[in-house]
Amino acid sequence: MKTLTIIDTFGFLFRSYFALPPLKNREGFPTGLLTGFAKLIMQLHRDYPNDYLVFALDSKEENFRKSIDPFYKANRPEAPEDLKLQLEVAITWVEQMGFKNISIAGYEADDVIASINKCANALEVNVRIISHDKDLYQLIDGDTFLFDPKSKQEIREEQCIEKYGVTPSQFIDYQSIVGDSADNVPGIKGIGAKGATNLLKSYGSLDNIYQNLDSITPMRTQMLLKKTREDAYRSRQLVRLRDDLLDSFNLQDCKMPRVSPLLNIIESLQEYEIHSVLKKLPIKEKGGKREVSSHFHYQAILVENSTMLKNLMAQITPDSIVSFDTETTDLDVLCAKIVGFSFSFDGINAYYAPIAHNYLGAPEQISKELALTFITALFNAKMVIGHNIKYDLEILRTNFNFTPKSYHNIKDSMLLAWLYQSDMPCNLDDLMHRYFKHTMIAFKDIIKKGENFSQLPIESAFTYACEDAAACYQLFHKINALLLESLKEIANNVEFPFIQCLVNMELSGTKINIEYFKNLKTEMAEKLQALSCEIYTLANKRFNLNSPQQLSIVLFEELNLQSGKKTKSGLSTNSSVLNSIKDAHPIIPKVLEYRELFKLYSTYIEPLIELASQDATHKVYTSFMQTGTSTGRLSSKNPNLQNIPVKTQQGRRIREGFIAQDGHLLLSLDYSQIELRLLAHFSKDSAMIEAFYKEADIHLETAKKIFGETQAKEKRSVAKSINFGLIYGMGARKLSETLQISYQEAKTYIQNYFESFPTVKDFLKEQEEFILQNGYSLTLLGRMRKFNFQNIQDFQKAAFLREGINAIFQGSAADIIKLAMIQITQEKLESKLLLQVHDELIFEAPKHLAEIEAQKITQIMENITTLRVPLRCGVSLAKNWGELKG
Structure with a gap:
């Protein structure tokens, strides 16, 4: 039979404090009680690895027994300061080790223990109570016993009779007679432990004693009983434990962990120098610090x-x-x-x-x-x-x-x-x-x-x-x-449940129009051929267009164009280099066009035709990687359906080949400017918040703030670049490259922006300081993006800060859309979730239900969490992906 150990948190630690030596660490912090507590946990984990463990704590609210007798526990002395200091640490340890510490407003730990005990017994679970409090003797029965961890002695009915001369079932009445001076329980003055035992042996219970009052001898005892009847019954009310305070009890939350729970508080054990415990844990020394042992066998x-x-x-x-x-x-x-x-x-x-x-x-x-x-x-x-x-x-x-x-x-x-x-x-x-x-x-x-x-x-x-x-x-x-507990919560509430979403998505697949793609392949092959000929003519020679080395020779040696940065294989011909010199020669725009087309042709058109041909329903099945990014965003592979260009004509044409099955429509729900909404939420900027509540054009509103009403429309694209640039940690240099303006002009724009939105500047500065100080940034839910700033150069430090800021927004957006996807999956809609492309979800919906289910999904997505600004979704229905308004 399973056994649940219940520890009377304060009661046990209070008594232990006076029984343990007054140890201290080097800083003078008392550690005797903490040492004893850690040893108790180690003992329980070692001796009862398959059992359950829970802690019971007194509530901070006024005890309900005060309404029965205002003098109840009135004489209790103030706890020593050393005890209070250690008690606070020990209670924190309980949570850090992963255990439950249950308290119920207005009740003592003993009442909590009695209530847990009743629930556990109903589940056919034995109960081991660790406490020095004699009030708990009343709970002893065949399934419940008290336990002394020092002597490892179980205190059952036999030990109760041996010590007090009464059975556990008589213990409440025994206490009602003898009282308890420490708790101001009056009892019957003049009748001690021996007298109480004799009375209960003769009459069995307090009620029976008073029913036979006239036959009780000696007369002095009879007179004492008559005189203090009210005290006796009030005492019984005070000592009787409440066992009806819990409607239910989840035993599984109390399972003893497989590995020592003390491993969760190693840093604290080191801080308080509890070496007698540390040396017995499966940890080793490294660089003067202790870490978890790395031994593996099976x-x-x-x-x-x-x-x-x-x-x-x-x-x-x-x-x-x-x-x-x-x-x-x-x-x-x-x-x-x-x-x-x-x-x-x-x-x-x-x-x-x-x-x-x-x-x-x-x-x-x-x-x-x-x-x-x-x-x-x-x-x-x-x-x-x-x-x-x-x-x-x-x-x-x-x-x-x-x-x-x-x-x-x-x-x-x-x-x-x-x-x-x-x-x-x-x-x-x-x-x-x-x-x-x-x-x-x-x-x-x-x-x-x-x-x-x-x-x-x-x-x-x-x-x-x-x-x-x-x-x-x-x-x-x-x-x-x-x-950390916060990351365990994300694992249990987000990442683990999210697996179901991905399994369903990946096995649903997305249908493509294979004939459409075959025609597109022919058309693109012809276009690539024509572009190749144009490039060869401009270069006055034929060469391998897909070889960066050969292209570099043509551009920078034979055509004498201004060269960019140098790589191991020669002068670079990457996109940024070519875009910076695209007006220098007619060949550059043609090369850029060829590259875009060839990438789409080789990355999407050919592979999609091949993959769809292998499937009877002409579906393609992408694989989503939950751990593919450090920010929390999903990534996609085999094929990567998240990176099909959305802004180019050729990219849109590829999307047009993804279609709904017969009788269905594709449904897109796209979070509108979610990262900017997060910027407004985190920074608490009143102007931004107001703009989002008014459903205003946030980029236009930003332009008005920076450039004034008259230039706002003209400068909207600049404001948009700044809005998004700040989220990605963009500085003046990058903004100048993006807008093709001078560095000084870009710097002025950013300065004007921060003057218009001072709380945004403050927030970003605070976050940079937090990242530098702590080595990580945090998302909305508490997901961490870690950085190591030790022994790094300034440019790496700047890059880490940019990544850290970006992770806050991109990671928080990922948190939100994951929560929404989990909720949508649990709704069991007829619409099937096919794809997630960053802030957009694409479903395949039965035509007759498409609009109804679009509304349901919108409700979920817009209300999945509460920000300082409203979340909004754009909704679109179409027969193919290219026609969806993203």
Whole structure:
């Protein structure tokens, strides 16, 4: 039977304070109580790793017992200052370690304990109470006992009778008679502990004593009872604990973590120099500091038959924490076949169940039917951990048509690692080396070239597969112990639930008009050919237009154009260089046009035709990467559908080839100027806020503020460049290049802007100071973008500050649209979400529901969070993507 430990937070620590030596750290801060508390947590984690733990705390509001007797606890002395200092730290530790510390307004910790105890017993859970308070003896029964952690003695009914001479069920009446001078509980003056015990042995209860009052001897006792009857019953009201204060209790919130909870407070333990605890934790010294130990080991176990898998399935409970990984024939989920899966219940013992290894002499394996039954049971566990588990979920959908009943229990070590350090690689090999100094078995070392996992002998496959399951289990818990609570909240409330959105989006796919693209291919090929001929004529020679080196020779040596920056392979011909000299020679605009066209031709038109031809419904399926950027924005690959140009004619023509299925329309919802709205929200600028509430043209309003009414329309584009430039950390030099004006003029524009919007300047300056001081910037939800400013040059420092400012806005916009997508997914609309292109969502909606569902989605997007300005969406319906008004 499971056991819940309840700690009487203040009561236990108060008594412990007087029992422990008065230790102090080098700065003179008292640490005796903290040392004892940390040792208690270490002991409980060591002795009861599979149990549950919760803390109960007195409320700060006036105790309800004061209404029964205003003198209740009136004589309590003030707590010593050393105790109060340590108590504050200890209570903070409870939260930092991830435990619940429950208090209920107007009630004491003992009442909270009694109420938790009642709920736990109803759930068929034993209760271990750690407290020195004798009031809690009244709770002892077959399922509940008190516990002395120092002697490790359980205090049950036998010990209660031995100490007080009464049973726990008589303890309330016992206290009603003897009273409690420390708490000002009067009891019956003149009758002590021995007299109370004798009375209860004879009559059983306080009520029975008074019902038989006339027969009680000696007469003195009878007279005392008669005289203080009111005190006795008032005392009973004071000592009886309330057990009806909780309607429900979530036991799973109290699960003891697998790794020591003390790892979450290492820095605090170091600060208070609690070395007796630190040296027993799995941490090591590095550079004078302690860090979490990097040891990794696991046991690989092959699931040899169905019976073994069924026995393992019996171990899965609603409280299980499991890791899960699939092995397949391909990285492309649409054509990949599952070969087997691995899992672990503890991060040490990892199992591999082979399903479809296919080679000469391959043994009989687990059937797909049993595999599905096991996987279904596995996903009912309390927590299912994967590394890039989105891939595994898509494999289960495409191979088994399996979708978890709920995504609330699905976790991902890759996403945790990315939240912790968003600018570092998040693949499992790199992370295991970074956090455990462990080198994973390389795929290329076990798979022959041209073969896939199904051709790998099972005896070689299972160790490799098991390593993945053990690694992501241990990695998840390692990083979770390092993560701030705010980032854990983002993981649990945003990033983990967001996986469901991506799985649905990626497997929906987007239909394209394949004939349209074939015609576009022919047209573009002809245009590219014509442009090539024009360029060769202007150059007086034929050369490889796609070779930067050959183009550099033609432009800068043969045509003697002004050269730009030099690279290893010669003078640069990148876009910025060519744009800066585009008026120098007619060849430059032609080269730029050729490049744009060739990029679209090779990046989109040819690949899209090939991909759509492989699909019976002519759909293409992009893959969205949750960890592809350091700001929180999604990125897209294979094919990248987020980077199709929207402002060029050729880019729009490619978008026109993306169409809705028969009977459907494409629906676009695009957040209007979300990053500028965030600038108004963060800076609290009254002019900006007013403009957004009036639904005014923010760029025109900005132009009015900077340049005055008469020049506003003419200068609107300048204002727009400044508005967006500030969000991207743009300075005067970049603005001068963008607007093709002098540096001094650009500098004047920015100065005028800041004079017009002083709160914006103050906000940006405050954020730069915050980033420099703390080494990170924060988004709306608290997502961090970290920077290391140690030993860097000024230009790197300036770049970091630009990135940090940009991350605030871009990251906050990403936060908002993710929250909206999660809510939309939970609504289960008929419209299918196909694509997310930064601030825009594109759906495929049934024609007859398109406008209705557009309104529902708009409501969600515009109300998903509350800013100082309203969120607004642009809505558009069309048969193809190019016709949507973005």
